[in-house]
Amino acid sequence: MNTTGHLLRLTTFGESHGPALGAVIDGCPPGLLLDEALIQVDLDRRRPGQGAHTTPRREGDRVEILSGVFEGETTGAPIGLLIRNHDADPGAYAPLKGVYRPGHADFSYHARFGRRDWRGGGRASARETACRVAGGAIARAILAREGVEVLAWVEALARVTATVDPLTVTRAQIEADPLRCPDPEARIAMAAALDEARAARDTVGGIVGCVARGVPPGWGAPIFDRLEADLAKACLSIPACKGFELGDGFAGSQGRGSTHNDPFKMTPQGLRVAGLKGGGIDGGISNGAPILFRCAFKPVSSHGQAQKTYDLSGAPVEITVEGRHDPTVLPRAAPVVEAAALLTLADHLLRTRALGRAGP
Amino acid sequence: MNTTGHLLRLTTFGESHGPALGAVIDGCPPGLLLDEALIQVDLDRRRPGQGAHTTPRREGDRVEILSGVFEGETTGAPIGLLIRNHDADPGAYAPLKGVYRPGHADFSYHARFGRRDWRGGGRASARETACRVAGGAIARAILAREGVEVLAWVEALARVTATVDPLTVTRAQIEADPLRCPDPEARIAMAAALDEARAARDTVGGIVGCVARGVPPGWGAPIFDRLEADLAKACLSIPACKGFELGDGFAGSQGRGSTHNDPFKMTPQGLRVAGLKGGGIDGGISNGAPILFRCAFKPVSSHGQAQKTYDLSGAPVEITVEGRHDPTVLPRAAPVVEAAALLTLADHLLRTRALGRAGP
């Protein structure tokens, strides 16, 4: 399904090289100040062509609000968003029309739907995530009223890992460089790794870190729709994302219980969990600590070297994927991860409100 | 919500120390051979008291089928399952009635619901997963008709990592030892690590590996309900699970595109992706390779050492958690991870069938 969320719902449509992308945000509370500029800020961070490291595709990605806003405020009606594709160039993909690109969804989509939209991945293109970022911008406005801030950054690129303090990292530090790595030293090494990969006509992956600060205890749900489960789902639904960990995740699985539990602390707002090991969620419900998680992204599948594959008739062929591709998706993945977190948290805020949270 | 799945749906209810647990499996196709023994096999693998390493709680965990089966076959009606709690001993938790156990959901649940079921975690207890395992057993029967087999094992415990070949690992290898690690050498080291932790009144975590073999290309869904996204959600909704990775996940994020793409191979059944790096899913849809993923579990939060915490009035206290607890959940987590995978795959099978999969 192309819809996500239970009370705050995002539906997206559109192909990479079709006429337009679009999104519908349903369930947005009324009375939120909203205009296109607010959404555009986030969209611009995901936009291609931001620097030397990203695809040269030149999409303005201008969003138009079609509904749900009246006199500058949301009305409670669904918010329709439209992003026209202006720089679509399906012709560039014509040479690959009859083959399955390795690592892409060409073959699996064909197996699922029995047909093939060969124009740059069609619906499977990461261009669809522009709609999630647009929806996330609205979720951000909802959460801002609750004092919640969500930030994502590039934590690792290729084999370079940054040092980032999730308690203090700022938007300005993240946006200080197109790589979106707030660690100045690491990003020098990252840039070097990127240059090296590009020179080798190759691509790299990495890890995005994300923190949500200001979430009070009591947001979330037990059992199946746990907050961390919905966060993981939202992240794993991002193209190229192959892993998710909450708090100290995989590394923490090697530790011992006696040192793993985050302690409590008393604050002016009441009791809170302090510490980042647990990632701010216990049993599916926020505990007052910052919500912290990481997402692993595989290296970009479309690289510049020759690859063996098969054509639609089942004959083996060798191809070299040309076209406009990022050597890495990481800097542009960060805002998409943010959007995933924003949409998930805002949905759970509304769900929590429905039940009438009581607090201890 | 206590329901998961879109077409094959599992609803669970029940607390650890209440009268009973229960599950409703809705959407099961008619004509499936089903009796209590078939479910009991899986339940017994999750059951406490299986060996030296697990909690001494003695629950028979006998399941009763209340509906949905007639003359030995499913009818298409919802299948109601009941598991009575016989060995419930809420009194053992009375000393902790007024305090929040660190690392548990005591505090977050209280914040969410404004009250506290102190009887062994209440709804937050991992005992609820018995219902998922029961539902998973039914999903297993659905998938068996399609030639799909799902196996999970203990891949790491504490700092010991096993070597397991997901292409060939068998149920017999996994069940050869209560630790559910199919690598005989590793499990010796694991048992030693476990003994060491127990002697230190401590607990450990680890990693569960899981493979689904036989899934044809074309199962799954694009965008939000990607197969890997639903798998991640199902896994992260398991108590103590803090991480999920598909294929080579986090490690793969350090590699390069030129060596990361799994190749295609032609088989008697048609084209398939071969290789385990991608984890058998592209763009949310199975590609014919085995579906492979790993889940990280934190060390058990209830250990035998003194811990600082707060009571319900906000006063700091020191506690030692007594009671019946596993030094590790890993061997019993494996069947729960299997259930998560089984339920997710069977749901996507039905969803795929609804659209009428065509195949290339």
Place this chain on the structure above:
Amino acid sequence: MNTTGHLLRLTTFGESHGPALGAVIDGCPPGLLLDEALIQVDLDRRRPGQGAHTTPRREGDRVEILSGVFEGETTGAPIGLLIRNHDADPGAYAPLKGVYRPGHADFSYHARFGRRDWRGGGRASARETACRVAGGAIARAILAREGVEVLAWVEALARVTATVDPLTVTRAQIEADPLRCPDPEARIAMAAALDEARAARDTVGGIVGCVARGVPPGWGAPIFDRLEADLAKACLSIPACKGFELGDGFAGSQGRGSTHNDPFKMTPQGLRVAGLKGGGIDGGISNGAPILFRCAFKPVSSHGQAQKTYDLSGAPVEITVEGRHDPTVLPRAAPVVEAAALLTLADHLLRTRALGRAGP
């Protein structure tokens, strides 16, 4: 699907002549006083064997709460309910094992599921509605805290129509007679019509009226999940229900706009719509007037006269349906209609609360 509701969700399972019926109520706010006696009151009103007019089946219909309640109050966890079938007598249906009863779901279920549970309708039996009534009792407790009261009564039976004032009708008036018609004159005529039908080995239908008083303006949803749409769905999902009308419904469609609009009135609580023509809902959202609707029920399909039908092999046969059947379902349908309204309204209350209703 055997689940209804978006935030307050009811899942039911169980067959008429299987081991048990059950229900899971999910999303119930914590802190509600709840015990089995509260549910039993409503169940007893739906129970068979209440008077001369209803089936002689003797089911105690004792409900057991399995979860979700602790120390006398709901916890926010799902509430599991169990009703054992004690007086099940599938043998009585053996003669009809191989034939399709006209007017029943025997044939359509067989077409859908490819098999036949011939034991008294199996899942299609109206006995399943006991679970809805149990769920409705919990919804009633939720709504009572908001000052909302829901009452249903027999408004017409056979060709006899009662005169009932929905503004003033009371529970006592409805329960004054097993027929549940609060109009004393009409119920004499109804009883006579029923006697006449029974003497002719025949059955009759009728109309249930229902009012919800105390619903403030602003509950509901626009477009697809309109309050009246969800009410209609809940009612049409009751066995034998064939029609639904809001306010003056079908009769009103013959009127003119100049006299049809309900007027506004100013009250101490603020502006309200007054009048019953519109049924208390405009555009899917309550307007402050009592919510009033009616449901048509067809005559009971199982009557005592010979009928032509076909057996499973496709051969024409003549049958006479014996067994324990009501000559009319109307008196027992009233509590089921109440449950449908209660569950729908409580779900919309929670949905409205999630968005944070503002009011003019």
Place this chain on the structure above:
Amino acid sequence: MNTTGHLLRLTTFGESHGPALGAVIDGCPPGLLLDEALIQVDLDRRRPGQGAHTTPRREGDRVEILSGVFEGETTGAPIGLLIRNHDADPGAYAPLKGVYRPGHADFSYHARFGRRDWRGGGRASARETACRVAGGAIARAILAREGVEVLAWVEALARVTATVDPLTVTRAQIEADPLRCPDPEARIAMAAALDEARAARDTVGGIVGCVARGVPPGWGAPIFDRLEADLAKACLSIPACKGFELGDGFAGSQGRGSTHNDPFKMTPQGLRVAGLKGGGIDGGISNGAPILFRCAFKPVSSHGQAQKTYDLSGAPVEITVEGRHDPTVLPRAAPVVEAAALLTLADHLLRTRALGRAGP
């Protein structure tokens, strides 16, 4: 929520006097021939300005397909549709900006959302149903492949009732006149009633009849999502619809069981139910008889006579609603009812297919 359907899902957005309306149809099977002309045919039947009887608003209602179609066929991706508002004239509503129009959703929406989009009803305008008709056109194409035909007509207008045979009525008979009443005699009387109402500056209501022919036995679902329940919900979610009845509905509730059950008949395709009393559905599942239902529509709330109401400050005022309004919605409601039926049936077709219908 602004989304309907479980597997075939329609999401709509847009206000009557905003920039555009839009729809997303998700879950459409791949390989369906689809272009804008196919959708436009149905849209044109709902379009304003079709004759003397309808609003003079001149909207071309041109639909643009934004996604989900490639090389003339659906791809399985969501289909985004856009209808720009060209003739929006919110200024016409400025005089009513500060008052609640009786019979409209002005007040209830304000109570729900705390604000007021006074531009011609905003989201509550029946103009939104254009999106449903567009979605219904796609559902029609899905159903056509299964041999299912859905037709709706004006069965009653004011106090005039037509005689229509649902077994034989044709599209040509319905479209022979802008009133969409296939009974030539009745439509003369209807036209007269309409002239009379218009002369009195008044409005009228009526009844739409609808039949689905060719639905095989076995489509639908038991319990809550019964086919008739989903049809009722879809119809009651249409603006001004106040009643729904399946088969002989309310009239049938006065009959007796011995004459009410529709008989079976053996056909070359197998056993089928014959007869229109039951409306083609038993227990939520189609039985092979034509599916027949009726919807009651109240008289249009905006008439040309003075009305008493209140302004937003709570002061009583008298208003006369000017503007572009239909004296009746019935001829334009027929295609909307068709769309409701088409979307519901196509969704249930996919749901039935998911389970793998077996048939007796």
